[in-house]
Amino acid sequence: MRSTFVVLVILFLSVLAVAAAVPTVSYTIHIKSADLSGFDVEMRFRSATPTVRVAMAAHPEYDDRYWRYIENFTAESAGKQLNISKTQDTVWKIDGVSGIVVVRYRLHLPPQVNENRDAWKPFLTSTGGMVGDLHSLMYVVGNSSAPSQLTLDMPADWKAASGLESNRDVRIFAGSAELMLDAPVMVGKFQEWNFTAGRVPHKIVVWSPADAPTFDSAPLVDGLKKIAAEAIRTFGAPPYHRYVFLFQNGGEAALEHLTSVNIGHTFSRGMDGLFEEVAHEYFHAWNLMDVRPVERVGLQTTFARPTGVLWWNEGATIMFADYLLRRAGLPGSEPSRITHLETAMTRYFSSPGYITLSAEQMSRGDTDPGGLGDYGGSTHLQGELLSTILDLAIRDHSDGQRDVTDVMTLLSDRFDYRRGITNHDIEQAALQVCPSCDIHTFFKDHIYGAGQIDFDKYLGLLGMRSEVTRSAALGSDGKPSVDLRIGPLQNDVADGFKIRITNPQSTWGKAGLHTGDRLLSVDGTPVSSWPDLRAWLRKLKIGDVGRLEIVHNGVKKTVEVPIAGYDVPTVKISEISAPTPRQLKLRNVWMSAN
Template identity: 25%
Template structure:
C-alpha cells in the first residue's frame, strides 16, 4: 500500500522522536528491604563508548552527595541481549562499550532516607529524588526521558510528580535537567488542590500528603497552605507560569522520614517526623512557606552561578544570602501576613536569629558572599574532621534573613513614599519583573544595580558596600524602633559562653568550641573538656549550666576544675554580661509606639 507523503513524514518523525527518548523502568518487589530494580534503554547511540554516571549533587543542594555508593548488580546488554563490557574509571562512573547502537542497563538501588535529597523505599512508599535514583548518560542530556513506575498495587500506591503523565504509570521529562529536578512520591497518599488566578489564567496548586493522619486533619492543614500561597502571590502580584499548569507539594509527615524541605521548579519535597496531630499542624508550616517562596526566588529569579545545575560536582554561589536568606526572611513574614502567627509571636521570634548573626565572630572572617561560598561544606555535607564553624561561619539562611529584615525596614523608612510603601516587596517585585519572568540568570552586580535603580544610587551603594561586600551590621535598634519594636539587652545577666552535657560520671562535657571573646574562650576552655567541679563543688547535675550561672553576678570569678585528655587542669573564668538581645513590641515599654510607628508596622506585617 502506498502512503501519502505527509503520512510517511509524520510516521518517520514519530519514529525518530521515539528513538531519541531515553527510557527507564523502576519496580519495587523488594521494597521491604529498601531495594528498587531499575532498567534503562538508550538507543541511536553514536559513540563507541557510552559514559554512565550517578549524580554527585542534587538540585537545591550545594554539597557533594555520592549517590553511587547505593548502586549495585549493574548489567549491560546491546539490542540483541549480548552482554557488554563495563569498566569503572571512577567511583561514580561506568563506561559501557561494544554496543550495536543500543545499550540496555539494569541495576539494584538501595534507598532508605526520606528527605529532599535522597530516596527511600519501603512498604510505606517509594520516595524518589531522581539524582539519587537513576543513572544517566551525560552526552544524552538533551534527550526526552520517559519513566514507567511499576507501582505496588497491593499497597494501593499512586504516583505524584511534577512530570507530566504519558499514559498509565509512565511519565516524561523534556530533558535531563528537568528530569533531575522532578521528585516523585509513590504511596497511598491523600491529595487536595485548588486553582489560583494569575494574569487571567487558572493555575492549579496540589498538596499531596503521605501521613498516618486523617482526611479531616489534611482539610484543616490545607486551608493554612492556601493562605501561604495567596499571601506570597501578593508579594509578586502573580504566580509564575508553571510549565504544565500545576504546582505540587509532595509532603511526607511520617516517623520514618527525615526532616527537610527542597524546592524544585514546579514542586517541592516536604518531609517531617511531626504528624499533624503532634505539632505538625503549626510547626510544619515554616517549611511550606520557605519552599513555596522559592518558586520565585531561586527557581526563576536564579543566580547565574547556579545555571545550569552541574550534577557532577558541588555547586557554589555567592548569592545564597539572597536566594536562601531573603527566602528565609519571607518564611516567617508570610506566616504572620497570612494570619497563621500573631504579630508579637513573629517579632519576638526574630530574637534567636538576630542573636546568632549579631554575636557571631564569623563576620570577622567572611562577608555574606563568602558565607554563601561555604555551602558545599555545610549543606548536609559530610566530613569526619572537626571544624571551627562556631567561630568562622554564619548560615547564609540566617545572615541573609537578617539582612532582608534590615533592607525591608530601611526601605520602609525611605524618603520616597512610593519606595517606602512597599518596602522589600517592591524590590523583590522589580527583581522578578527584570530577571524572574524572563528567566534571565542574575549576578550580584545585577542585584546591586537593581537596588540602585529602585531606591537610588546612594541607598543601594550604601547597603551593598557596607553589608554585602563587607560584613558590617545595620542599625537594628533604630530600624526596629521605626515599627514600634524594642531591641534590648540585660547587662546584669551573667554569661559564661559554653554549653555542657552530662557524662556517665555526672561531670559536664563542653559540647562545642567556645566562641572567640567569651569568658570560656578567654579562660582557655575547649570542646571536649570535662568539668568536674566549680568553686570546689561538684558539677551541678540537677540543672542546665546556664541556669546554674544565674546565681552569680557579672564580674564574679569561677574556679573551674576540668580534665582534658585525662589530665587534670584548672581555669579561672570571669563572668561577662550576657550578649543576647530580646526583641519585643514597644507596647511593653512605658512610652509605647507612636501612631506613625504603628502604621508602619501594620503595613509591614499586613495587620488589618
C-alpha cells in the same frame, strides 16, 4: 500550489512536534513488593559515540552520596555486554556503544538510622514510599536537557504523584533529564487533594504509615491553598506549570524542588510550626530553585562550589515566607513582626561572626563551614536581617510605593534555573527598584564587606529604637549554663573527627582550640564522633577542667579547658519619643506585612 505548500508545512511541523515528544532517555523503576530492600532501574538512550558516561548528580545542599548504594551495574548495546569503568565515584564510563544503550542497576536502600526518616530520602514499605530524583536516577553526561520519560513498574493498587508532567497513564511521567533528577515521586497508598491557584494545578499528597492515626486534613488543605494564592498574588505567575506538596507523615525536615517539595511532619502532633516550614520551602520554588546561585546551575557530578548569594536565596526567603503567612492570616511562632525581629536580633548579637564576616563569606560557609574559621553563624539569619533593613530602606525612599518584593519579582523576570544570579545581579535589581537608595554603600558595607548593622538607623524609619542588654545564660533549673559553643566540623569522619569553634571568645576558643582541630580524646577517653563528644559535654559542670587531646596543624597536644558559663543578649524594641506621622504610617504598613 499554495495549498500544497501549506499542507507540507503542516506535515513538517507535525513531524517536528512528534520528534520533540519522543523521549531520548527512558527510565523504568521496578518495585517488587516481595523485596522492598531496594529497587531496580533501567535506563535506555541512544548514543552517537562509542564511549559515553552516565552519572549520579550531587545535590548542592544535601549530598547524600547514593552512588554508594548502586549494585549490579551493567550496560549493553546491540545485544552485547559493554565494558564499564568508573572515572570518579559518581561517574560510570561505558565503552563499545553502538546505537541504543541499556543500563541496568539496583539501588539498595540504606538502613534507616534515625527514628524519623529525612523526608527527601527514598524509601519503600508495604504501603508505599518514595523513589526517583537524583537519589535513584542517572543522566547522560553532557545531555542534561534530553527529553526523558519515567515509567513505574509497581504494585497494581499503588498510585504515584510527582511535580513532573504526568501522562494519562498514572505510572508515566515526563520532563527533561535535569527536571527528572530534581523531582521525587511519591508512590503507594496515599491521600491526595487538588486545587488551582493562579490558573496552575496544585496537588497535596500525604503518605502515612499503615499504623498512623487519622488526622483532620481540612486545616492543612486550607492553609496550603492560602499560602499558594498569596505567593502568586504577591509575586505574580509562579515559575512552574504544576506543583505538588509531598508530605511524609512521621518523617522530618524538608527539601525544596522546582515543581514540588518534600516535607516530613507527624500530623498526630498538630500543625505547630508546619505552615512556617511549608511557606519557606514552597517559596524556594521562586528563590533558590528558579532564581538560583550561578554556582548551582545545571547537573553536577561533584558537590557544588560554595556560593556567596545564599544570604538572599535563604535569608530573604525566610522574610518572604513570614510575609506570606501574615498576609494569609495563618499562625506563626511569633505574634508580630516586632517580636519576630527582636528574636532575630537577639540571635544576631549572640555571635560575633555576624559582625566579623560579610554576607558573602557567611553564605559560602553554609556548605564550607571550615572557611569561617573560629566564627559561627547562619546565612539564613544574616540574610533575613539584611533583607529586612533593605526592605525598610526601599519603603522609606519610595514613600511606601516599592519594597523588597519588587526586587524579587524583577529577579524572577530576568533569571531562571538555567541562568544563575550573583550578588551583582541582586545589587542591580535593587538599584533599579530604588534608584534613590544608596544601594552601592549597602552592598559594600554588608554584602561584600563586614560590620555591625546599625539597626537603629532602620528602626528609626518606623519611629522605633532597640536596646541590647546582656546577662548570664541560664539553664531550665535557673542556674548558669555551661558554655557548649563547640561542635562537629562535619559528619563524615573518614579523616578523623574534627571540631568547630563558633566563637573565639568562648571557653573553648580562649583555651586555644580552633576549627579544624582533630579531636582524639577527652579526659583520656577516645572520641571518634559527635555523639561521643556530645555525651561528654552533657556531663560537664561549671568549675570542671576538661582535657582534650587534639592534633593541630599536624602536632599532637593536650589542651586544658576551664569550664565556665557565658553571657547571652536580649533585644527589646520600643517606640521613640514623638514619632512622626510619616514614621507611624510606614510602621503600620510594615507591621501588617503589606
